[in-house]
Amino acid sequence: MESKVLKPILAVYVGLFILFLYGPFIVLGILSFQQGPEGGPQFPILSWSTYWYQHLFGLTPPSRIAPLPVGEALVRSLTLAFMTMVTATVLGVMAAQAFRKRFRGAGVVFYLIVLGMMVPGVLTGLGTSLLANNVVGIERHWWSTAFLAHVVYTFPFAFLVMLAILNRFDGSVEEASWSLGVSPITTFRKVTFPLIFPGVLSAMLFAFTLSFDEFPRTLFASGRDQTLPLAIYGTFSVEIHPNIFAFGVMTTLFSFALLSVYGILMGLSVRRAKKMAMQEDIA
Amino acid sequence: MTQSDPIFRLEGVTRRYGNLTALDGIDFVAEDNSYIALLGPSGSGKTSLLRVIAGFETPDKGRIWFQGRDITDLPAHERGIGFVFQNFALFPHLTIFENVAFGLRHGATKVPDAEITDRVRASIDMVGLSGLEDRNPDQISGGQKQRVALARSLVMQPKLVLLDEPLGALDANLRERMQTELRAIRERLDVTFLHVTGSETEALAMGDRVAVLDAGRIIQHGTPDSIYDSPAVSDVAQFLNRFNMFEGSLKDGMFHGAFGAVSVASARPNDTDVYAIRYDRTRIFDADASDLPGPALPVRYLASEYLGSSIIFLFETADHKTVEVDHHLSLGEPRDLTVGQNYVLSWDPAQAIVFGKESAR
Numbered sequence: 001m002e003s004k005v006l007k008p009i010l011a012v013y014v015g016l017f018i019l020f021l022y023g024p025f026i027v028l029g030i031l032s033f034q035q036g037p038e039g040g041p042q043f044p045i046l047s048w049s050t051y052w053y054q055h056l057f058g059l060t061p062p063s064r065i066a067p068l069p070v071g072e073a074l075v076r077s078l079t080l081a082f083m084t085m086v087t088a089t090v091l092g093v094m095a096a097q098a099f100r101k102r103f104r105g106a107g108v109v110f111y112l113i114v115l116g117m118m119v120p121g122v123l124t125g126l127g128t129s130l131l132a133n134n135v136v137g138i139e140r141h142w143w144s145t146a147f148l149a150h151v152v153y154t155f156p157f158a159f160l161v162m163l164a165i166l167n168r169f170d171g172s173v174e175e176a177s178w179s180l181g182v183s184p185i186t187t188f189r190k191v192t193f194p195l196i197f198p199g200v201l202s203a204m205l206f207a208f209t210l211s212f213d214e215f216p217r218t219l220f221a222s223g224r225d226q227t228l229p230l231a232i233y234g235t236f237s238v239e240i241h242p243n244i245f246a247f248g249v250m251t252t253l254f255s256f257a258l259l260s261v262y263g264i265l266m267g268l269s270v271r272r273a274k275k276m277a278m279q280e281d282i283a
Numbered sequence: 284m285t286q287s288d289p290i291f292r293l294e295g296v297t298r299r300y301g302n303l304t305a306l307d308g309i310d311f312v313a314e315d316n317s318y319i320a321l322l323g324p325s326g327s328g329k330t331s332l333l334r335v336i337a338g339f340e341t342p343d344k345g346r347i348w349f350q351g352r353d354i355t356d357l358p359a360h361e362r363g364i365g366f367v368f369q370n371f372a373l374f375p376h377l378t379i380f381e382n383v384a385f386g387l388r389h390g391a392t393k394v395p396d397a398e399i400t401d402r403v404r405a406s407i408d409m410v411g412l413s414g415l416e417d418r419n420p421d422q423i424s425g426g427q428k429q430r431v432a433l434a435r436s437l438v439m440q441p442k443l444v445l446l447d448e449p450l451g452a453l454d455a456n457l458r459e460r461m462q463t464e465l466r467a468i469r470e471r472l473d474v475t476f477l478h479v480t481g482s483e484t485e486a487l488a489m490g491d492r493v494a495v496l497d498a499g500r501i502i503q504h505g506t507p508d509s510i511y512d513s514p515a516v517s518d519v520a521q522f523l524n525r526f527n528m529f530e531g532s533l534k535d536g537m538f539h540g541a542f543g544a545v546s547v548a549s550a551r552p553n554d555t556d557v558y559a560i561r562y563d564r565t566r567i568f569d570a571d572a573s574d575l576p577g578p579a580l581p582v583r584y585l586a587s588e589y590l591g592s593s594i595i596f597l598f599e600t601a602d603h604k605t606v607e608v609d610h611h612l613s614l615g616e617p618r619d620l621t622v623g624q625n626y627v628l629s630w631d632p633a634q635a636i637v638f639g640k641e642s643a644r
Contacts (some may be wrong), residue, residue, distance in 0.1 A: 071640030172372040178359040179366035
């Protein structure tokens, strides 16, 4: 009885959810194939073309529409996201590892770390910039102050992911390794790390995508050279052309590629995790 | 080394978790090259004791000596003490071969590859797993995992291996086979096994020596038959699960219980007055029998359990206490009993063990 009413409602709900999730992207995707250079962000499409994609790579004859100033910003953002990913993940793993043992003040430290993701981004960005300019007296750069702001932001995510993974981790394999005369450091490299690798991958993905997208913190903290989100935002203030949409499609495809790599690596290591789970079941 | 040299020694080892005292000043000396079974109910601190000896936990007080050296402050990986976990704790991401080779490959001393291969193969062969080297831990059975865990430990040639309820995760059939094998493997190597178990049959069957642990203290330590025949305190008799235990009071050499008053030749010091008689020394008589060998305990027959070589008869006393009688079939056919019928149990008072607050006499 109940499911006769509930199921259709839930189905509609899920449908709407997916529509709102992917709707904007589909619209952008359609508009990116607008005719150029005179077509704009409007429906219906004048005629289908790949003009804006060619425009993006400078393959079109010169026109009044300037090429998107995103090349350097893209490289910067990728570099920044990579740096952030590595740093935040290493810190996250180390911090989560520390939390496996109860220590004095563990509760306070936990909330201090997690607060990093709660604090409004604009405030963090502004604070970072004030701290750099007025207190410490250094110049702001995407690779220094913005990098710090990104690490502070993404580290709690990496930390929480690793905490969840280590929570389920059966420490007896580490003890077994110690009892075989293997030092704690080698044990971590040869036993713990391979087994928590799926979690590390997730933490890396979180940190990378959060940093790559990050806007409010970067706005104030990055100084003169802009990251990709800032550069894109900058182009809005002039006039919006479908070349932005084409670029959006490209970056989304890039993200999907990243996710696929993640998925493949995950698939490989989940097989290991399954083995571990089976072993735990017997215990 | 002769058998009487101690391999390890505990001096007043105490371990607390908050308010809970898991280990309460344990003194213990273990002989080299022996099989020691540590028997204790759950919560008695037996796993804590193993973890303290292994170095996974540090004692709050007391010292631990191993091969004549104080190892209390040594980290686990520098102790050279093997550990076999109840859940085996195999490395799931490595093959059986690499599991066994792990300590040799990654330990402090570099071992040449050729030697690793030889030792690992010999170790795998010893536990009877040749041919499974390239499998992963999820592709072998529970009993095989147990053997891998053992081989992985023994390949390091430790002088002491701690086994934490190693047979607990195996089914009954396999458990008995592994009991025999564990003993055989140990005898071939010059190594001491400290085997923790909650099963009294396992402890008595396997140990050259048995130590009984209760509430963080070792309450008796000796050979299996000395423990079986002469439990030092009533708690030990209780764990052995071979005695009918009666509460009552001991006064002036007389024990007053559900079976009347019996004169007692000697009693062992204990916190309470308890009268214990082994299941297989308790005998069944008709309710109106007159030629009883000792005290008369009126009971009602409940049921029987057939165990192959013997039958256990279950009775109930007037105050609803279950009493067991173990009749060994080699002693002849058991009597036919009617369920619900009243009988009398009796025994030779000389075979009873009495524990009392008023001990000496």
